[in-house]
Structures are given as structure tokens and as C-alpha cells.
Amino acid sequence: MRLPTIEARSLCKSFGPVRANHNISFSVNAGELLCLFGENGAGKSTLSACLTGLFPPDAGEILFKGEPLRMASAADAIRKGIGLVHQHFVLVPDFTVLENIVIGSEKGFNVQYVEAEKKLRRICDNYGIGIDPNAWVRDLSVGERQWAELLKALYFDADVLILDEPTATLDVENSKKLFRIIDKLKSDGVALILITHFLDEVMQSDRVAVLRQGELVGIRKTAETTPEELTRMMVGRDLEPIIRERTPVGPDRLVLENVTVIGVGQVPDLDNVSLTVRQGEIFGIAGVAGNGQNPLMEVIAGVRTLAKGRISLDGKDIGGLNARVIKDIGLGHIPDDRFVEGLVSEMSIEENLILGDQRGQFASKLFLDFPKMQRNAVQMIREFQISAPSGETKAGDLSGGNAQRVILAREMRLASKVLLANQPTRGLDVGVIEYIHSRLLEKRADGVAVLIASSELEDLLNLCDRIGVLFQGRLMGIVETEKTNLEEIGLLMAGKVKEDAA
Amino acid sequence: MSELLSPDILMSILIAAMGVATVILLAALGELVTERAGIWNMGVEGTMLTGCLIAYFTMVATGSPVIAALAAMAAGLAAGLLIGFMTVALRVDHFVTGLGFNLLASGLTLFWFRSYVGGSKPPSYSTIGKTPIPVLSDIPVIGPILFDQHLLTYAAILSVPFIGYFLRRTTLGLETRAAGENPQFLEAKGLSVSTRQYGALLFGSALTALGGAFLMLAFADQFRPDISGGRGWLAIVAVIAGNWRPVRTMIAVMVFAVLDSVAVHAQGLGVDIPYQFFLMLPYAASILLLVMIGSRSGQPAKLGVPFLKH
Missing domain, CATH: 3.40.50.300 (P-loop containing nucleotide triphosphate hydrolases)
Incomplete structure (x- = not known):
């Protein structure tokens, strides 16, 4: 033989x-x-x-x-x-x-x-x-x-x-x-x-x-x-198809009017973008990566400077406010690059989970409340099924999927009104993707306005109520998920203007 | 001022510049190889100073410049081993290691020298002579500048193309460069990064100490504290200004050496500009060079990044 x-x-x-x-x-x-x-x-x-x-x-x-x-x-x-x-x-x-x-x-x-x-x-x-x-x-x-x-x-x-x-x-x-x-x-x-x-x-x-x-x-x-x-x-189990029930959509929550963000060169990073995300709605942003997704998310979160236009949350103008102030209003932001902007690799899971809140509920006067941080980490690790030896594990030692779960755990807590998710499932496995999607749907059910940018069109079609397409910083059109198909979105992504654009 | 421009003085300046250049060039070539292997060795000044002192002791004891140079190189190897242990084995920040080593060398050489002379007049010796190359040294102008110099000067200049060849064409040179560009790559091929980094450091430090020995034996008849006087730092600047290429590094070294030589002559001639102004020139030029030469395209990608094998 x-x-x-x-x-x-x-x-x-x-x-x-x-x-x-x-x-x-x-x-x-x-x-x-x-x-x-x-x-x-x-x-x-x-x-x-x-x-x-x-x-x-x-x-x-x-x-x-x-x-x-x-x-x-x-x-x-x-x-x-x-x-x-x-x-x-x-x-x-x-x-x-x-x-x-x-x-x-x-x-x-x-x-x-x-x-x-x-x-x-x-x-x-x-x-x-x-x-x-x-x-x-x-x-x-x-x-x-x-x-x-x-x-x-x-x-x-x-x-x-x-x-x-x-x-x-x-x-x-x-x-x-x-x-x-x-x-x-x-x-x-x-x-x-x-x-x-x-x-x-x-x-x-x-x-x-x-x-x-x-x-x-x-x-x-x-x-x-x-x-x-x-x-x-x-x-290790059957994948459950996501059931996208229509939840009753509430009043307008996050409103962008003619938002412009200046870019490095002549072309603005974001050019005159207007969109509305309602309570209990998932709004998708489709587009080839680098067509304005990051500036869009960042200008809403207060990280980038708003050059022109108006951004309001529940009727209150938040354009130009400091990122921390916006966060405190109830905005969670899952950034594009999880190890650069989402986490501090050298810090533990415990510490990463409270970043942004280190002066809030996890602090007592000048000091951090370590027992509370530990309890929080134990709870989050269980709830978000983060696979790590302990809360003291460095974030940098986690796999991509587990790192994303840590960010998700932190930002979901902060996002009582708006959740921004920029490429939340990039590079992850089907199991993790399914999990993240189910958590996003939960947020929608809680009445949060969810804005998600993804280059996975199939995912957007499964998840979103409406989808806007970005091309070179401009919003080419907004489509209802139920009345569209891959082909239409594909054309918009390539820069073809939707004739009856809203 | 005009005295400096007379033909005789200009010749004298250029002839002396070749000697100064030898010191800086030996150190710069050593540092170049070390940096190409990924190690920012900031301890050049201290290594050179150590080389000076050991060469001085050995010269006084034996009277043989060859033994003195070899002893200095051995001391250089020891310095390289220590810096290598810190940066390669313990992965301490390269800058911190180098600065610490310089302080150590500065203090230790002074201490050793003082306890050696013990209040009496330090012993001296006669500086080593030049070795003119027959026929070539008779060529007007070029002859005295290029071909009536010390043996080590010829050797230093000849080693420029040799090091270029070593880095580009030889197996070990290729592997040394890979250690500085992408150590992970070398490790993935099953080749040890640390061996190559140690090797480069030992080579570089021995060469630097040899430069120190030359400074000692050719220019001074006795040791004095901090005799290396910043020439080790100029070597580091020359490598950066030379964009990590041997020939360009040599050109940068020549600029420093000529200015250094001008300073020495200005002092001797007593020109009406304070001589401190001339002493400043090489260092002012080093800053100017670094500002003007914006490109650092030749910098090894992983220069100064401690490598962790996993």
C-alpha cells in the first residue's frame, strides 16, 4: 500500500x-x-x-x-x-x-x-x-x-x-x-x-x-x-435564517440634511448627503469601501468636522458637538477598524469594555471601580459569548470575531438612541456574523435607530429596512429593501444615478 | 578668513580631512551594516570612545599600533555584545540602550583613565606615520590628498564598495538586510534573526572601535576625556543622510570631515572669527543635511523595532 x-x-x-x-x-x-x-x-x-x-x-x-x-x-x-x-x-x-x-x-x-x-x-x-x-x-x-x-x-x-x-x-x-x-x-x-x-x-x-x-x-x-x-x-449547529419581521417604525430619530465633510483634496469626502433614520429602523449604507462610509459615520459621531448641513437627533441639533457629548446623549459607534479605533490592543477586555465610561458609572471620584469593572466584564463575556480565558486577557490577543464582540458589548450599552455600525462583520465567520446581526435586530426592536455600512450586499438586503448607496461621497439614492434587488444597488454603487431619487 | 582660502592651507585642510573622514567612515560603515540588520545602535559614540581608551592603554603598554588596534576592536566586540544582549535578547528600546551605553562609556573611560594616571602626567607615544603609495602619491594635488595617507584610510575607502557588494550580492548580506526589512520573513524561512543582528552589531562595533583606535593613534599622543568629541554621532547622521547606502554615506562623511578639518585649521591660524564658530560647523551641517535630504526611502522597514519571535 x-x-x-x-x-x-x-x-x-x-x-x-x-x-x-x-x-x-x-x-x-x-x-x-x-x-x-x-x-x-x-x-x-x-x-x-x-x-x-x-x-x-x-x-x-x-x-x-x-x-x-x-x-x-x-x-x-x-x-x-x-x-x-x-x-x-x-x-x-x-x-x-x-x-x-x-x-x-x-x-x-x-x-x-x-x-x-x-x-x-x-x-x-x-x-x-x-x-x-x-x-x-x-x-x-x-x-x-x-x-x-x-x-x-x-x-x-x-x-x-x-x-x-x-x-x-x-x-x-x-x-x-x-x-x-x-x-x-x-x-x-x-x-x-x-x-x-x-x-x-x-x-x-x-x-x-x-x-x-x-x-x-x-x-x-x-x-x-x-x-x-x-x-x-x-x-456546530444549524444556522438559523434571520427572520426579519417588520417592526412598527417610529418617528424620525437621526436626521441628516445636506451634510458635507471636507476631504483632503478638491473633492469633499461627503457631499451634500441627506437621510433620515427612524426609530426602530435599520438603515443600510451600501457602497464600495472608501466611498464616504467612514466620513459619514464619523461626522455623525462628532469625530469629523461638519463643514455644511445639519445633523439632528430627536429634533435636537447635534452637528458640531463634541464626540463625548454626542456619545452621552446615547450614541454607540462600532468603527471601521476594530484594532485601531475600536480597541486598545494593549489593554485588557475589562478595560476596553469601559472605555468612554471611565469617568462615568465605572468611576468613584478619582478612582476606577475595579470590582464593578470585573463584574461588568464577567457579565459581558457571558452575554456576548466572548471566548477568552478571562477579563484580564489583552484585547490584542483576541481573534477578530471575539474582538468585535467586545466592541459590540461596549457600544450596545452606550447606544440607547442611535447605533452606528461601520463594516461590523468584515472578515468574520458566518457564525459570528449571524450573532452580530441578531444583536443589531434586537437594538432595532428596542427602538434604536441603527445605521449600518457594509460592503456585503446580501447582508444589507437581509437586515435593513432601507438602503442608501454612497458613491464618491454622494448619496446616489435610497431604496426600500423590499422593492429592490442586487442589480439596482449594484448600478447605484457604480455611480449610476437613480432616476426617481428621493 | 582669507588665510583659509590660500592654496597651501586648502591642501592642508583636505589632506587632514581624509584622516578625520577615516574615523567617521569606519564608524559609519559599521553603523550602516548594523542598521541594515534592523538595530538602531545609538551607542556608536560610546563604542568609539572605548576604542580610543583601549587603544591608548595598549599602545602605551606595547608600543605596537597593530596590537593597539586589535585590542580596541576586541573592546568593540565586547561593546557590541552588550548592546546586542540589551536590544536583541532583552528587546530593550534601541535608543534607551544606546544612550545608556554612551553615558556608561563616558563615565567609565574617564574613571579608568583617571585611576590609571593617578595624578601624574599621562604617558604619551608618537603618533603613527603615513604610508604613501609610490608613484601615485607624486601626482600633483590628488597625490598628497588621496595617496599619501595612513593604511587605514585606504582600507576604509576600499571597504565602501566591499560593503556595498557584501549587502547586495552575498548570501549573508541578503539575510542581514532581510533582518532589517522583515524579520518575520527570515524566521519563516527558518533562519535566525538574532544571530544576524548580533553578527551585524559585533561587526559594526568592532569597526567603530577601530575608528576610535585610529583617532587615538593618528591624531593624539595621549588620551583625554571624551576625545571622540561627537564623531560617533556624526557617523549616525551620515548613515541617515546617506539614505543607508554606502557611497552616499561616504559623501556625507566627507562633508563632515572637511568642515571638521576647517575648524582645526581655523583654530591654528587664528582667524578673526571666533573658532567656536568653526567647531560648530560639522554639527550645523549635520542638521542642515538631515533637513535638506527629506528622503529616507532607504531606511530599513523594521529599523529599531525589537523583534519578537513567536
Whole structure:
């Protein structure tokens, strides 16, 4: 019987109290594509790090062509023929493609650039990758960098190739090209492991191993399973479709009239935008990222300066008020970049949960009320299902989904009248997205005016009562969710003016 | 003032400038390699001063400039090891480490020197001689400036292209640059970042201390406190002004060296401008250079960022 190229037996890896991988066993044969499927934080990246010698596993063993493999470093893995294509590019922008690739492969005093370039060109031709070995990486597009990253692994004639979310930065055309290269690698006898959370990619593999919370839920032959079954395995339960009941809409709550925000150049960041969000309504902002979503949210929250126009909340003018004053009126703001504006990475969950309220209910005179902060954190961790060892865990150590839950927990408490949510589900898994949506709907039911900007049109259509489309800082039109479709919104997003614009 | 412009004095200024340049250039090249590996070594001044003192002691004891230079380099290695331990192993802020080291070196060299002389007149020696290159040194103007100098001056200038070649074309040079640009990348390839950073620091500090030894042996017959007089700082400025490129760094070094040499001559000639004005020139020029050269495109991306392996 043919031995599998690589096999993991009962692999375990913990980081402190966090069990990243527990008792994981699987194997991949030559010419086979195995998919590792799971949510963020399910342990996929840790597993690939163990397989490539970046972390030594705590227990269990890795067999390479039947032989137990002991790796002290990534160099050992590369030497053995186990290549990793990183999720985040590990490239030096100020080096050429060639320089990036030859590091670690050259043994002599001088780098043999001529031979290396020949070999690299041969590989490029073989797999149909058009990239200039002498181009500077800083000049490459994001897609091209992905090819450079792939070439780094191919250059070492790997027997095992692990691809960590390789299509995250590729467009549809390039994703197809990647899968053509994968097919070629398979026919060359390479054992491939693809890490992904895109279902349509999973379905192109030979077998799927599903991970959840560090454990292997099961392995399926792709031909014998369905996307529904895999999702159920990944999330651990059935996803409940969101039921969007019409709740009675109240009077106008948040009103923007001819709001303009000045930009850096000639073009204003926000140009004459007027919209109204009523009590108990979710208003969606659609648009390609960078078309005015951030200025819109920030001008309402009082972070950006209002150049022209009027913003009122329950009839009271709030335009130009200080951000803290606006917050105290009852506005919650989930910012665009959770680790930059939403959280202080170096602070604990406890501390992050009370930021903005440190002079309010969590303070007694000059001092912070620590017992109260602790109680609050314990309660929020339970209520918002934040998975963290304790309230003292640093926010920076949390996964994206859990970090977003911390922000949600804090801002939901503040948002008694208005909740602004800017790309609240970006980069998160279906399970977390579903959770966040349900919390937003709760807020709506409480009569809060919710304004949500998202580049996920399907989500907006599921969630919102009305949707406004931003294009280059202008509101192209407002549509009723029930009377519109993806096509209409798509046209507005591309800058086509709605004829009967409100 | 006009005395400074007479042909003889100009020649003298340029000839002396090559000597001063050697001191700063050795330190600057060492610092350049160190910074390309990602370490902002702010301890150049202290390392140079240490090199001066050790070279002085050894010269007095042995009378051999070669042994004195080697001893200074050994002291430089020790300084590099200490700074490396702080910045690479303990990941202390690079600036804090360097400033602390300079204070330490300044105090310790003074203390050691004082307890060594113990109130008596410090011993002195005769400075080392120049080694003219036959034929070439007879060329008018250029000959005396470029080819009638100390051996170390030739070596320092020749090491400029060598270091350029090392960084660009060799395996170790490529890996050293990667440590400064993206240490994560190096670690992902299974190559140790700390080894390369230690290596660069040891190399750089030894070169800096050699510069100090040269300052000691070629220009002074006895040690005096803070004899390095800010030339270590000029080396750091030269690297920045040179945009982390060897040849451009050398040009910046030459600017400082010529001004330094002008200052020395102005003092000797007794021109009617207070000589302190000339003493200020190299440092004023360093600030001007940094203001004028806005581009820092060559700065390694992860320069001065302590690297945490995970």
C-alpha cells in the first residue's frame, strides 16, 4: 500500500490555557488536495504552523512518507520538502522577487543570482505564472504578490504544499488560475493542503477535514458531502435564517440634511448627503469601501468636522458637538477598524469594555471601580459569548470575531438612541456574523435607530429596512429593501444615478 | 578668513580631512551594516570612545599600533555584545540602550583613565606615520590628498564598495538586510534573526572601535576625556543622510570631515572669527543635511523595532 506523503497523528498544541489543536489526526496522499475548513480561530493556522516546523507540537507526531519527522525550525521543513504559502504575505517589499525567493536556499558566500533566475523562470513557465523575477516586490499588485508568495514555496520543489487562505486577496480570475496551478501540482504528485473558509473552494478539493475549536470534527470525501453538511460541522449547529419581521417604525430619530465633510483634496469626502433614520429602523449604507462610509459615520459621531448641513437627533441639533457629548446623549459607534479605533490592543477586555465610561458609572471620584469593572466584564463575556480565558486577557490577543464582540458589548450599552455600525462583520465567520446581526435586530426592536455600512450586499438586503448607496461621497439614492434587488444597488454603487431619487 | 582660502592651507585642510573622514567612515560603515540588520545602535559614540581608551592603554603598554588596534576592536566586540544582549535578547528600546551605553562609556573611560594616571602626567607615544603609495602619491594635488595617507584610510575607502557588494550580492548580506526589512520573513524561512543582528552589531562595533583606535593613534599622543568629541554621532547622521547606502554615506562623511578639518585649521591660524564658530560647523551641517535630504526611502522597514519571535 502506498504511504501517505504526510500524516499527522494525535497532534496537540496549546498556547497557555488556549487549546489551539487537540488530538488531530489526518493524512494527505501524493496528488491529493485536502481542505482544512473551519472558522477563524478553529486552529487551522496553528496546525499548518506545526506541520511546517514553526511550532513544535506539544504531543503527537508528524510522519513524512512514513518516517517520523522531527523539525527544529522552518528551515528543516523546507529542506524536507514541506512548503507553506502564507496567508499574510511574508515578503520583503524592498527586495526583488528573486531576492525574496533565494534567501535560505543559498549556501555559498555569493548568491548565485544567474542560476537562481534561470530556475525561477523555468518554474514560472511551467506553471504559467507571469512575473518578472527582477521586479521589486513593492511595485507588485496584491495579486502578483500572491504569486511571488507561491513561487517561494514552488522554488524548493516541495512534496507537500500548504496554502493558507491563498485566495483571500485574489479576484475571481486569479482564483481560477490558482486552481489550475493546484491541478498541475496534483498531477506532478504534490500533496496539497488548502486552508480556507470559502465553501466554493472547499468543494473543489478531494477531501475535507473540518476543524472546530481546535478539534477535528470529521473528514469527508468532497464528492460525498454537501456545503450544508460542512457548514453544520464547522459551526456546530444549524444556522438559523434571520427572520426579519417588520417592526412598527417610529418617528424620525437621526436626521441628516445636506451634510458635507471636507476631504483632503478638491473633492469633499461627503457631499451634500441627506437621510433620515427612524426609530426602530435599520438603515443600510451600501457602497464600495472608501466611498464616504467612514466620513459619514464619523461626522455623525462628532469625530469629523461638519463643514455644511445639519445633523439632528430627536429634533435636537447635534452637528458640531463634541464626540463625548454626542456619545452621552446615547450614541454607540462600532468603527471601521476594530484594532485601531475600536480597541486598545494593549489593554485588557475589562478595560476596553469601559472605555468612554471611565469617568462615568465605572468611576468613584478619582478612582476606577475595579470590582464593578470585573463584574461588568464577567457579565459581558457571558452575554456576548466572548471566548477568552478571562477579563484580564489583552484585547490584542483576541481573534477578530471575539474582538468585535467586545466592541459590540461596549457600544450596545452606550447606544440607547442611535447605533452606528461601520463594516461590523468584515472578515468574520458566518457564525459570528449571524450573532452580530441578531444583536443589531434586537437594538432595532428596542427602538434604536441603527445605521449600518457594509460592503456585503446580501447582508444589507437581509437586515435593513432601507438602503442608501454612497458613491464618491454622494448619496446616489435610497431604496426600500423590499422593492429592490442586487442589480439596482449594484448600478447605484457604480455611480449610476437613480432616476426617481428621493 | 582669507588665510583659509590660500592654496597651501586648502591642501592642508583636505589632506587632514581624509584622516578625520577615516574615523567617521569606519564608524559609519559599521553603523550602516548594523542598521541594515534592523538595530538602531545609538551607542556608536560610546563604542568609539572605548576604542580610543583601549587603544591608548595598549599602545602605551606595547608600543605596537597593530596590537593597539586589535585590542580596541576586541573592546568593540565586547561593546557590541552588550548592546546586542540589551536590544536583541532583552528587546530593550534601541535608543534607551544606546544612550545608556554612551553615558556608561563616558563615565567609565574617564574613571579608568583617571585611576590609571593617578595624578601624574599621562604617558604619551608618537603618533603613527603615513604610508604613501609610490608613484601615485607624486601626482600633483590628488597625490598628497588621496595617496599619501595612513593604511587605514585606504582600507576604509576600499571597504565602501566591499560593503556595498557584501549587502547586495552575498548570501549573508541578503539575510542581514532581510533582518532589517522583515524579520518575520527570515524566521519563516527558518533562519535566525538574532544571530544576524548580533553578527551585524559585533561587526559594526568592532569597526567603530577601530575608528576610535585610529583617532587615538593618528591624531593624539595621549588620551583625554571624551576625545571622540561627537564623531560617533556624526557617523549616525551620515548613515541617515546617506539614505543607508554606502557611497552616499561616504559623501556625507566627507562633508563632515572637511568642515571638521576647517575648524582645526581655523583654530591654528587664528582667524578673526571666533573658532567656536568653526567647531560648530560639522554639527550645523549635520542638521542642515538631515533637513535638506527629506528622503529616507532607504531606511530599513523594521529599523529599531525589537523583534519578537513567536
